[in-house]
Amino acid sequence: MYALLCALAVVTVFPFLWLLATALGSRGAVFAFPPALVPHPATLANFAGVWRTMPVGRFFVNTIYITGMGIVLTLLVSALAGYPLARMRFPGRDQIFYAIVASLMLPQHVGLILNFVTMMRLHLVDTYAAVYLPSLASVFGIFLLRQAYLVVPAEIEDAARIDGAGELRLWAQVMLPLVAPALATLAIVEFSAYWNSFLWPLIVLKSPDRYPLAVGLLYLSGLFAHNTRYVAAGAVLMTVPVIAVFVALQRYFLRGIMLGAVK
Amino acid sequence: MGRPRVEQAALTPGPPDLRPRRTAAAERPREGTPPRSLTPRRPDAVGWRRGALGRATVAYLFLAPALVLLAVFTFYPVVFGTALSLFDYNVISPPRYVGVSQFAALWQDRYFWTALRNSGVYLAVVPALQLSAIVLALWVRRPLRGIAWFRVAYYVPVVTSIVVVGLMWRWLYDEAGLLNYVLLRLHLIGTPIHWLSDPGIALYAVMLVTWWKGLGYYMVIYLAGLEAIPSYYDEAAALDGAGPAARLFHVTIPLLRPSILLASTISILAALRVFEEVYVMTGGGPIFSTYTIFYYMFDQAFNSLHLGYAAAIGVVLAAITALFSAVNFRLMRQGGLSYY
Amino acid sequence: MRRPKASAALPLRGRAAGIAVLVAVTLAAAAGGPRYGDGRPMAGPPSAEAAGPVTLEFWTISLQPFFTKFINGLIDGYQRAHPGVRIRWIDVQPQALDQKLLSAIAGGVAPDVVNLNTETTLRLAQERALLDMDGAVPADARARYFPNIWASLRLDGRAYGVPWYVTPDVLAYNQALFAKAGLNPAHPPATTDDLIRAAVVVKKKTGVYGFMPNVDGIRFLKVFQEEGLPVLSPDRRRAVFDTPSHVALLARYVDLLKHDEFPDDTLRRGYLGATERYGGGQLAMLTTGPQFLLRVRTDNPDVYRATAVASAPLGRGRVLDLPTMDLAVPVSSRHHDEAVAFALYVTDDANQLAFSKQVDIFPSTRAAAADSYFTKAGTSPEDRARVVAARELGTAKDLTVVVPHSDDLYRVFREAIESAFYGKMNPAQALQWAVREWNKRL
DSSP states (O other): OHHHHHHHHHHHHHHHHHHHHHHHSOSSOSSOSSOOSSOSSOOSHHHHHHHHHSOHHHHHHHHHHHHHHHHHHHHHHHHHHHHHHHHOOOTTHHHHHHHHHHTTTSOOTTHHHHHHHHHHHTTOTTSHHHHHGGGSSOHHHHHHHHHHHHTSOHHHHHHHHHTTOOHHHIIIIIIHHHTHHHHHHHHHHHHHHHHHOOHHHHHHOOOGGGOOHHHHHHHHHHHTTTOHHHHHHHHHHHHHHHHHHHHHHHHHHHHHHHHHHOO | OOSOOHHHHHTOOOOOOSOSSSOSGGGOOOTTOOOGGGSOOOGGGTOTTSOHHHHHHHHHHHHHHHHHHHIIIIIHHHHHHHHGGGEEOOSSSOOEEOTTHHHHHHHHOHHHHHHHHHHHHHTTHHHHHHHHHHHHHHHHTSOOTTHHHHHHHHHHHHHSOHHHHHHHHHHHTSTTSHHHHHHHHTTSOSSOOOTTTOTTTHHHHHHHHHHHHHHHHHHHHHHHHHHTSOTHHHHHHHHTTOOHHHHIIIIIHHHTHHHHHHHHHHHHHHHHTOOHHHHHHTTTOSTTTTOOHHHHHHIIIIISOOHHHHHHHHHHHHHHHHHHHHHHHHHHHTTOOTTO | OOSOGGGOOOOOOHHHHHHHHHHHHHHIIIIIHHHHHTOOOSOOOOOOOOSSOEEEEEEEESOTTTTHHHHHHHHHHHHHHOTTEEEEEEEEOHHHHHHHHHHHHHTTOOOSEEEEEHHHHHHHHHTTOBOOHHHHSOHHHHTTBOHHHHHTTEETTEEOSEEEEEOOOEEEEEHHHHHHTTOOTTSOOOBHHHHHHHHHHHHHHHSSBOOOOSOSTTTHHHHHHHTTOOSBOTTSSSBOTTSHHHHHHHHHHHHHHHTTSSOTTHHHHHHHHHHHHHHTTOBSEEEEOTHHHHHHHHHOHHHHHTEEEEEOOBOTTOOOBOOEEEEEOBTTOSOHHHHHHHHHHHTSHHHHHHHHHHTTOEESBHHHHTSHHHHSOOSSHHHHHHHHHHHHTTTOBOOOOOOTTHHHHHHHHHHHHHHHHTTSSOHHHHHHHHHHHHHHHO
8 A cells, every 4th residue: 555655656746856856966968868866966056046047036025925915815805705605695696606607617818918908907017916916806715715604504603693793793703713724725725826827927017026936937947948957946946835835734725625625 | 702613613514515505414414414403504594684685785795806806807808708709809900890700710720620639638637537536535545654745745746836847747758858767767668758749649748747737636626525425335335245446436436426526527627728738848749739729729819819719719618618517517417326 | 827727617507607698798798899899909098198208118038137237238328318218128038928019019008119030020010010110210220231131021011120130050069079970070061961961970970969950840941941942932922842852851851850860859849959958968069049059158168168169051052041130119109219219229230249249149230240350250160150150141031931821821831840750741741731721821
């Protein structure tokens, strides 16, 4: 059993180790045969090179800001929208829910251009807000939160109402803590989405000092298409934070996903 | 009161439900279902304090941020994009109404059919992914030491940027890359395989990456689904002398239908929209063997400036997606368990 | 675009589709309809006509970070001389140029001056997106440029860009590998026939690939021309690349691939793969734009030390391809005059000469190319190669094939060439099929 599990773990994790080995390798052929699995001499020169080539620190700060704002606001919007969809009865509820779900089916290919035009009209081009604004209303998030609210027992709600809690207080003080696992799940999913998005930021941002890391990686992969090691170093810089956050929060995450997934 | 009472919620893991009108918990004959009194009541029994109008106002206030954002950044582009299929539009000149002529042109377009065929092949990734994810979920469900770390290991590809994944696999797939090296050393192949350069293989090589990146995601969905299945079905089948394979196909998979429906629908949508893997690894080649329908749409929109034509492709893609989702839904539901 | 793909779905229930259609129709009536009705393009408000400093947005392709200082110097110089004009420089990645440019045009905020290659210039010119430079640039200014280079930016007799720098290929070769293969490093191949012969020898003697020919994508269109074979009939109404000579040329390269004389990722990765392989010491000869040698120099000093540079081997047509970068002004720019003036400044003699000295590229103006930097042969191979290439500037031309519906035709051509290389069709079938498809649309 362990052998099988380990074999599969090798398949899923090994490419990352190889990426790291490539990034740590010194100059010279990447595709030497046989491939050098343990780089030697190992060097941080490629990371230093990437660091010199572009303002990695600045990109980091930008990415953290965009990702942070994106997550917080996405959680807020989803937590607000999921609540009435799960626990209130009002005209239009089902239609709204279906429309939200159905929007996933339809083509969005011109979204890039149309959203840019919208940002123009809102005078938001080249701002951080323009980067995260279009992703804030996450269909997945609304769905996930709705599922989470659905399982909250009515007794809790009734008791709060008898206590005289208003709708907003009920939501903020009673419901929200109960759906925390779902929020944590959404946070992780959105973290990797915001952290990894590159095409839209590239289009809507003009000043390089506002670029996130993913755009920097694209830059690198174009600029150094002939230098695998630099690109690998950039990819490592880009990936390590995501994996770190995931490993740190994985407990919530797996629980949250399970909560949302069962139908 | 008024303070959150988390401990009480923890006692009642009632299953959530997609259906807005009915609450599922009361209908599902499940082992270990909490007493009826603890399950959620019908949501409409809740707002007894206010009038219908007041309730609706509150509900819409809660929904307002999401609806405004969706209207502006999702519905508007979707609707605009759909309508655009009837126009000749290149961004630079005003759109010109051309009726359904672009759909007629699609019918004649060999690259459209090539892309359609490739996307059709790509769908094979769906059953492969689902089956392996189910098996994997069964494995990692066991209470083995350190099993949490295995789950993490399987999930790591899911959270990684597709750009990074594409780069990594391009290097792995290189003629002198690691994959060929390992296979050569194990004497599984005699000469290096041209993973991304052989028109007969490239599409499958790209599909393998989709499988690799998606496995952990679906594993988690099935883990969740398995939690809901009482273990005695499996035990009973084992007592009756059913082997592992028979139990998988005759007991576990039928019981997992709800999760399979969810996961396979997600997977079908993703497979029909595959783009990034192709973009990063093959650019549609060789000989358009990895040219997928979504890739073609992108190509027409941004490289050829035929936005209207791309929209027409998008409409066809949406129709196909809806069709496959519907078929999948029927298939999974048919002969399914009574409570689904 | 942004969300994780995996999160992108839920099962669509029976009624949902119907409702979706309803919602779509309603929203279409509310939001989409009127926009089409009045037939206006989706341009922003044409405001900002006010006096005061004019800000020009200037886009370049991939000049950061290597040339940040140089471009900023150019901009500073211009702003000092023209206090009423501010330049906002944005460097774009080639992978994202199309999307970014189209979005900007759709948003009514097109850049005022944008750096494009010939192919993109002509593609946008076909859609009437660019300013006619034959009209906008005075004759005396036009006369500064090599007429052949200026003409390569023409579509239907009008030019749509001001030529900037050109990057004719040079041949870089690894002298150590040459010696190992028993070839004389002092006599690099001068013709494509020599090149192929040398490559075969290198492969046989050293086991390392000799070369990676530029045959990926649509570059075989250039190979035809370099070997003196026409792509189009003189009236440009018919494709003619299916003659026995064309077939024989393609068959020759197909054979080379079949005998593993060049690696098969040549077709997938093109010159980038070639540069990487060369930089890793795994390729003996590299035919590429000279600016890429700079990267070999910084990334792989060992290989660079063993490298000699010669002028690119010529085919039987004895023409040298001159890939040209130009500066175009989108029609939707609100400052045509200022934009053209700035484009002329960036591409003037002094600035082009200065740029050429930054990196091995070549100027598109005659006076800059007449500078001693390009005429006096030094001792180094680079110097000699530079002088040889500079001599060609007046006669060579950008071999980009200009055809209507270029994207559709290119797609067909690419399929034909790849089909031949991968053995799906024989070269004759492939070219005949492509010519048939082209002639349907020309």
